[in-house]
Amino acid sequence: MDSARVDSMEAVAARRSDFPALAREVRPGVPLIYLDSTATSQKPLAVIEAMDRYYRQSNANVHRGIHTLAEEATALYEGGREKVRALIKAQSVREVIFTRNATESINLVAYTWGRANIKPRDLIVYTEMEHHSNLVPWQMLAAEKGAEVRAVPVTEDGELDRAALMALLARRPKLVCVTHMSNVLGTINPITEIAAEAHTVGALVLVDAAQSVPHLPVDVQTLGADFLAFSGHKMCGPTGIGVLWGRQSVLEGMPPFLGGGDMIRRVHLYDFKPNDLPYKFEAGTPPIAEAVGLGAAVDYLNSIGMDAIQAHEQTITAYALERLEEVPGVRVYGPAAERRGGVAAFSVAGVHPHDVAQILDRFGVAVRAGHHCAMPLHDRYNLPATTRASFYLYSTLADVDRLIDGLYQVKKVFG
Template sequence: MNTTITERLDVIQIREDFPILKREVAPGVPLVYLDSTATSQKPLAVIRAMSEYYERSNANIHRGVHTLAEEATAQYEAAREKIAGFIGARKSREIIFVRNTTEAINLVTFSWGRKFLQRGDRVLLTEMEHHSNLVPWQILAQEKELLLDFVPVTQAGLLDLQEFERLLSHKPKIVAMTQMSNVLGTINPIKEMTRLAHQAGAVVVVDGAQSVPHLPVNVQDLDVDFLAFSAHKMLGPTGIGVLFGKEELLESMPPFLGGGDMIKKVHLRRFSPNDLPHKFEAGTPAIAEAIGFGAAIDYLNRIGMERVAAHEHDLISYALEALNEIEGLTLYGPSADQKGAVASFTMRGVHPHDVSQILDSQGIAVRAGHHCAMPLHEKFGLPATTRASFYLYNTRQEVDQLVRGLAKVKKIFG
């Protein structure tokens, strides 16, 4: 990948849309934000859309017939339509607003899982899952006496697909897996894995928290049954995410939470649930956040996800090459052609938190810890790693600043 990708994306112009990127974290120390895997920064278009809602149209949605309520409802439902189009859903009613990816997976676990899974049924996960796609299944497994199986991760940071096929022979009822690892950056072959899982009779749940913000994702092409992702990782606000579910599956599931808006009728001793998608959206939702999410989708659509992915591929290729030159630094995960723009590493003799602190003193924001993937770190015999992650607003120059920052780490620790 050559630098013309970066030039076509016009990252310098894009950076003008993100006010926080002009910040100095100390006098004369500009921010170098390399933590987008944890949360992305927000463009002015998103900030202004939310502000305008509060300034002009703030009202509760769906039940009001006055002007503000109708405006708020129209904006909220327009955001749902935009998100459906963004991921290629057949209908907007397949888009359920939730707080985040974690809540989306919990919704599947405790609604679909409680209804359809029985004692002794198997759930197939992978060793690279975020805790959000492990703990809900563990809770349900304890409650219903389910069996959990795990697809191993190889030392190269890839899923062992031979073992995946062998584990499918046990006929799991659920296959739940990440499309892109938040630690290794590994992009898994979800389309092929979904095809094989369906052949084995399984329902497929995909954690798209890291993939949807960075890659073109089409749920009809992938044929996944459920897909979970969060707005805050894709230029949108915190506190809102999405569960995509195939209509027939969502129709078969009981409500997850009870309260307002998820009902059609309520009597003292019984109720009738609402139609999709409202059946799963109890109470007053995150209205401003949904509108901000819609603005983020508009922004990404204007740029084009193919261009975002190409730009990030250029950055991670450049970053891996530069980081590999640093003596005593060990990178984890596959090569650039099999991963997203995530570089997790350790430095010999230096704790990842110390690496992060010294980089922060130079304005460079990275993440240190187990990144909510403790079993994966245990697999590699690591208590923690340092993680640098990139997005559409990052540049090669910022990669160079990271490399210089790590040289200072080495100098301090000898």
């Protein structure tokens, strides 16, 4: 084991004490081994305390009051937006829209841009490895508009079939929807290349970044996409807040999403003028404490560095793939460690994923079993479900060892 890896593991041990939940036992004497960060990450104390402080000291509604608390709350809320802008290198805070989660961000685009721009027989392209949140909104839109949706297939080793994508692009789709990182296979897709190819035929590109923004450096200028959707709760932030980044020129041309307070400039009895960006898409009282928490989460991620987070997860994932392969009957899906993020979905021959997860839970190992909101991807591999272990900045090699120990117990029970 090289010294860089040892150093990093020592740093991780210290980092783990930032997360109160990681210190708990699931039952007396059984410590928690949390391997489900792809579903949601644990929260560092800095995030919990920032939200607590907001509610104790500065709680007020935003963008309205003239009083001190309202000004503090507005500054904190908008401060969260600026931190998110800087993280993804957006040109302006006007391009950073707060939503409820990545799902709502994608639906926002479908309901506003989609309804205004998709016409009968138009083509929308997505991929076989998408989360349901990047499939269903487009299926709904296509059904409403009489448009067509086509999926880019996934190859046996879990990559996008680029030739098939090129063939679909030749049909000049209006929109290409693609995940930056698969929540099952861990595949990191070459968004910069895909966006450039899509733009040559005039398509816009929407990227589901729910798994990438928390785990690796994401720069919207380099990616070259038109929309980017992600959630706060997968990146050390709270639930209830997500982000839609959109290219300003595109966002300006879109009709508003939900109607109500804050999204208007002027309301008359029978019509209204929408507000400027980003407020045009933020109707009603927004998730203020959540934006404060998300801002604190971004600070926390930056204190480690997105490059360091990605490097750490790669170390853990490479080790996990290596160890999983040594367990007889275990098959891991997706590409090699260097081409994937910190996710390992696998099957254990002869044992249903639910049973695997339940036995692992007896040993404190928290994994997810099911289709992970990617049923078409599981269909592609002829699997009803998989067991998924996922890693984050606080995962350790010892966590992986506990997973493997647990899998040998699974094999013993079903031996």
